Amino acid sequence: MDLSKKRGLIGRQVREWIIESSFFFAAIASILVMVVIFYYLIRESLAAFMEVGVFDLVFGMKWHSAGEIFGMTPIIVGSIMVTLLALLINILVGVPLAVYLSELAGTRSRSILKPAIELLAGVPSIVYGFLGVLILVAYLERSFNMLTGRSILAGSILLGIMFIPALTTICEDALRAVPREFKEGSLALGATQWQTVRHVTLPAASSGIIAAVVLNVGNIIGETMAALLVVGNVARLPSPVFDIFDPSAIFTSVIAGEMGEVPHASLHYHALFAVGFVLLAIVTVLNISADLVRAAIQRRFGGY
Amino acid sequence: MRKIRPAPLASIVVALFLLTSSLVCLVIQPDPIPLVSFWMGGLFLDLVLISASALTLRQDVSPGGRALWTRGRVLPLAADLSYLLAVILLVFFGLVGPGLELEFLGLSAVFTYAIVLPFLVFLASFLAIKDSINLLYGYSSRGREVLVFSMVRLSAVFTLILLGGIISVILFRGIGAISWEFLTQPHFRLGTEGGISTCIQGTFWLVMGAMLISAPLGIGAAIYLNEYSRHSGLKRVVTIAVGCLNGVPSVVYGLFGLAFLVATFGLSLLAGSIILGLMNLPTIILTSQEALKSVPNSLREGSVALGASRWQTVRKVVIPSALPGVLTGLIIGVARAAGETAPIMWTAVTFSATPVQMYYGIVPDVTQPVNNLCYHLLNLIYFLGAWDVEEKAWGTALVLLALVLSINMVAIFVRNHYRKKISW
Numbered sequence: 001m002d003l004s005k006k007r008g009l010i011g012r013q014v015r016e017w018i019i020e021s022s023f024f025f026a027a028i029a030s031i032l033v034m035v036v037i038f039y040y041l042i043r044e045s046l047a048a049f050m051e052v053g054v055f056d057l058v059f060g061m062k063w064h065s066a067g068e069i070f071g072m073t074p075i076i077v078g079s080i081m082v083t084l085l086a087l088l089i090n091i092l093v094g095v096p097l098a099v100y101l102s103e104l105a106g107t108r109s110r111s112i113l114k115p116a117i118e119l120l121a122g123v124p125s126i127v128y129g130f131l132g133v134l135i136l137v138a139y140l141e142r143s144f145n146m147l148t149g150r151s152i153l154a155g156s157i158l159l160g161i162m163f164i165p166a167l168t169t170i171c172e173d174a175l176r177a178v179p180r181e182f183k184e185g186s187l188a189l190g191a192t193q194w195q196t197v198r199h200v201t202l203p204a205a206s207s208g209i210i211a212a213v214v215l216n217v218g219n220i221i222g223e224t225m226a227a228l229l230v231v232g233n234v235a236r237l238p239s240p241v242f243d244i245f246d247p248s249a250i251f252t253s254v255i256a257g258e259m260g261e262v263p264h265a266s267l268h269y270h271a272l273f274a275v276g277f278v279l280l281a282i283v284t285v286l287n288i289s290a291d292l293v294r295a296a297i298q299r300r301f302g303g304y
Numbered sequence: 305m306r307k308i309r310p311a312p313l314a315s316i317v318v319a320l321f322l323l324t325s326s327l328v329c330l331v332i333q334p335d336p337i338p339l340v341s342f343w344m345g346g347l348f349l350d351l352v353l354i355s356a357s358a359l360t361l362r363q364d365v366s367p368g369g370r371a372l373w374t375r376g377r378v379l380p381l382a383a384d385l386s387y388l389l390a391v392i393l394l395v396f397f398g399l400v401g402p403g404l405e406l407e408f409l410g411l412s413a414v415f416t417y418a419i420v421l422p423f424l425v426f427l428a429s430f431l432a433i434k435d436s437i438n439l440l441y442g443y444s445s446r447g448r449e450v451l452v453f454s455m456v457r458l459s460a461v462f463t464l465i466l467l468g469g470i471i472s473v474i475l476f477r478g479i480g481a482i483s484w485e486f487l488t489q490p491h492f493r494l495g496t497e498g499g500i501s502t503c504i505q506g507t508f509w510l511v512m513g514a515m516l517i518s519a520p521l522g523i524g525a526a527i528y529l530n531e532y533s534r535h536s537g538l539k540r541v542v543t544i545a546v547g548c549l550n551g552v553p554s555v556v557y558g559l560f561g562l563a564f565l566v567a568t569f570g571l572s573l574l575a576g577s578i579i580l581g582l583m584n585l586p587t588i589i590l591t592s593q594e595a596l597k598s599v600p601n602s603l604r605e606g607s608v609a610l611g612a613s614r615w616q617t618v619r620k621v622v623i624p625s626a627l628p629g630v631l632t633g634l635i636i637g638v639a640r641a642a643g644e645t646a647p648i649m650w651t652a653v654t655f656s657a658t659p660v661q662m663y664y665g666i667v668p669d670v671t672q673p674v675n676n677l678c679y680h681l682l683n684l685i686y687f688l689g690a691w692d693v694e695e696k697a698w699g700t701a702l703v704l705l706a707l708v709l710s711i712n713m714v715a716i717f718v719r720n721h722y723r724k725k726i727s728w
Binding site: 011012015016019020022023024025026027028030031033034036037038040041043044074094096097099100101103104105111113115116117118119120122124125129130131133134135139142143144145146147161163164173180192193194195215218219221222223224229239240242243244245246251252255256259260270275276277280283284286287288290291 | 331333405406409410411412413414415416418419423445446448449452453455456457458459460462463464466467470471474516520522523524525527528529531532533538540541544545546547548549550551552553554555556557558559560562563564575582585586591613614617618636640642643644645649678681682685686697701704705707711712713716725
């Protein structure tokens with residue numbers, strides 16, 4: 001009797017161990033996936049880096065796939081312009097919306113807006129791209145007499161609008177985490193509600209807001225389908241560099257637009273993987289730094 | 305009781321009219337702009353009203369108070385008023401008139417009268433509103449608050465209009481294409497005829513496969529991180545990895561699938577499911593973790609105190625309590641997998657009209673490529689100029705949007721329903 005009880009105990013321990021280790025495997029799976037993604041992207045892009053040279057490939061001034069000339073500068077410049085302009089639109093709407101939700105909205109308008117934002121976040125990017133082609137691009141073409149409405153401007157408007165929900169959600173969480181006492185103290189001193197938001201709530205939530213913006217840079221730079229359809233996908237520098245009405249190309253649109261047609265294991269194929277690798281590296285650095293920024297600001301200023 | 309100043313109030317009303325009408329013109333762009341004389345009259349009225357109320361405001365200030373007209377207030381006001389005057393003069397002397405075509409700095413856009421004039425008026429009316437509100441409140445901090453908060457409210461209105469606009473445009477344009485045949489027949493002649501049945505099937509099986517992979521892995525990882533892990537170091541590394549994985553662009557998943565899975569399994573349902581599953585992993589881990597965190601520790605302690613092992617506690621106490629949150633995460637994962645295009649473009653889909661082959665009527669043939677709603681829509685967009693597919697494209701977009709949004713609505717409903725019900 002004693003023995004069987006003991007065996008039951010051992011059996012239970014073994015079962016517990018098996019279950020725990022399978023959960024452990026599930027937990028480290030995401031690390032494994034990340035490593036494997038990096039491994040495959042490096043492996044496939046290595047040939048391009050070897051053949052063209054790291055510096056020429058990343059900073060070469062021309063991307064001309066038919067002539068087998070691969071330099072990423074036009075793509076990098078296009079990406080930077082689209083991302084910055086999109087981010088501007090994104091912040092101009094997204095942050096006020098977060099302020100509205102956390103500070104001004106009553107229960108009723110909140111109960112309408114919150115689900116609306118979540119639904120908006122769920123709209124597939126290909127649908128945004130479809131509307132972008134048929135409505136936004138056509139509108140720009142008509143109103144600015146452009147040769148083609150597919151341009152940096154179209155791409156940034158679309159991407160900026162697409163990621164408003166992502167920014168708002170994180171910003172709102174950050175604003176809500178600011179303790180009530182802070183706001184009440186400010187209001188008790190006679191500050192108006194706007195002065196409180198401006199000088200107390202926003203600074204206190206700044207770590208969360210900055211982290212949200214950095215994360216959103218990653219979102220915008222990594223968005224594929226909508227950008228592919230409206231940005232024009234012409235990998236050359238805009239003719240005056242600030243010409244936002246010129247078509248351009250960004251990392252994702254080059255990959256998605258050209259990968260379908262390249263022969264397997266050609267130089268072009270490897271060069272596209274190299275573009276993907278640069279993109280992945282940028283986004284990963286952004287993600288890690290968003291995390292670090294949040295931690296660092298919190299430690300120094302006690303933000304929320 | 306504060307004295308109400310009629311002049312700034314009137315100028316706000318006029319400027320609001322100008323603002324909305326110029327915005328409408330900016331969007332619609334009617335060929336002869338209908339309201340030019342009205343706009344000019346309105347701007348002139350605003351100019352007079354604002355100057356008048358600025359001059360009378362001087363008398364309101366009590367002696368001994370702070371100086372009302374500091375440089376920081378006079379200069380912007382003067383600049384705004386001269387801008388208004390400049391717009392009026394430009395139009396009056398015909399410098400901004402029909403036939404205007406501005407090209408400058410080598411920009412590849414032409415700024416015509418139809419866009420320049422509404423824009424100038426829009427800006428002018430915005431400045432007029434800003435100054436009028438400031439004057440109405442006598443440059444107090446309350447005035448600034450009203451100004452800023454009304455713009456903040458506009459952002460909320462903008463969001464609602466955006467969602468409403470997207471849904472209604474797609475609904476009105478797409479509803480014509482929807483019919484029983486459209487939903488139950490495959491497409492033919494490059495999508496110009498027929499329906500989207502193969503796409504719906506393909507989307508269904510891809511999502512199923514993706515969830516089969518991401519649900520156990522994701523929930524398992526969340527349980528380990530929240531219930532088992534004792535090393536805070538490992539937990540930190542996994543959290544960072546999940547964050548990075550969450551940020552990996554969808555097109556990079558596509559590249560990864562192309563290099564890794566297509567080489568092994570070929571262009572197939574299996575490869576697409578694995579890629580979508582991996583892409584969904586971080587979403588499910590994060591939402592499940594959130595749900596597990598919200599289960600109070602007293603429940604776990606109670607269970608352990610009764611002699612339950614860790615697994616028994618997790619299975620009998622923690623998971624049932626966290627189930628609504630976990631379920632919400634899974635449903636959102638389904639919606640995300642159904643709406644993604646880039647990861648499966650080169651790994652799982654073709655523009656084929658052959659239905660998914662089934663074994664025993666329930667198991668799909670995972671070694672074959674399938675068609676997918678998103679990919680079908682992408683192809684139709686590419687065909688837009690060449691073939692008459694626009695109606696079919698709107699229909700496909702409607703089906704896709706309805707599918708994804710209704711799944712999302714279910715998720716929101718589940719969460720709200722249980723949030724009300726459960727109280728610790």
